[in-house]
Amino acid sequence: MAQAKLQQAVRRAEAAQRRTDTRGWVVQRRERTRHLIELGGLVQKAGLVDLADDDRATLYGAMLELAAKARDENTGDVLALWKRRGKRAFDAEAEAGEEQPDDG
Known part of the structure; x- marks a missing residue:
């Protein structure tokens, strides 16, 4: 019993160490992972996942x-157009979020 608690404490300490690891390659990997998650969120937010029935080949x-x-x-023109559309969509979502009543 005591040994199991000790092993659990060691695992917790190791997990905390991994979360706070500041070595350059670890930080870069963490930043890249966060960036990829954000991009995936944009694909989801745009409705492409549902539209393509979550088919990766179709999305790609x-x-x-x-x-x-x-x-x-x-x-330049195409990217500027897409950027304007994206900003308008973000702004519209932010406004819609502000108009939602709080459930709490």
């Missing part, structure tokens, strides 16, 4: 198509 193909379109057309 759609993203390749977007990248090709941006390269083929006037890249």
